[in-house]
Amino acid sequence: TSERLNAEIRDLDMLDRRRRNLEAEIDYQVLMLKRLQKILDEGEHGELRSRLQEAKQQAKSTLDSLRGRERMIAEECASLEASIDRAYNPYWGATFRERTENSRFGQQVSDYADLYTSRASNFLSYSPLRYFRAPRRQMPHEQ
Numbered sequence: 399t400s401e402r403l404n405a406e407i408r409d410l411d412m413l414d415r416r417r418r419n420l421e422a423e424i425d426y427q428v429l430m431l432k433r434l435q436k437i438l439d440e441g442e443h444g445e446l447r448s449r450l451q452e453a454k455q456q457a458k459s460t461l462d463s464l465r466g467r468e469r470m471i472a473e474e475c476a477s478l479e480a481s482i483d484r485a486y487n488p489y490w491g492a493t494f495r496e497r498t499e500n501s502r503f504g505q506q507v508s509d510y511a512d513l514y515t516s517r518a519s520n521f522l523s524y525s526p527l528r529y530f531r532a533p534r535r536q537m538p539h540e541q
Contacts, residue, residue, distance in 0.1 A: 403485045410478045413471055414498070420468045427461040 434454040443450060479497065486492045494504030507514060513530050515521065
């Protein structure tokens with residue numbers, strides 16, 4: 399049903415946001431590890447060396463944990479994407495989307511369609527002579 403599909407799409411959007419946040423945290427931890435290693439490689443630091451090693455070990459542990467969480471979310475996303483794909487036509491799939499991006503056709507509809515609806519039957523209550531006018535949109539340099 400469309401309610402279930404909408405709920406799955408919302409869940410996928412939420413998981414995707416979480417995944418992007420985790421990826422940002424992973425990038426930060428990788429950078430932290432590289433900087434700590436660079437400091438350690440530069441020479442003797444006396445008693446500070448053990449604290450640097452401890453910080454490096456903590457960053458490595460955090461990184462491993464984050465990567466594990468990211469893998470779990472990636473698996474959940476793949477499962478939801480497969481479920482969502484099965485809700486569409488079994489031969490064509492979602493014609494407007496290819497995973498997280500618009501399909502070529504979807505991009506063309508977005509770029510060139512003056513009017514879009516989910517069903518052609520939505521136009522039954524309008525006269526065939528009806529002219530649909532899009533609202534004027536400002537271009538970025540006009541704002």
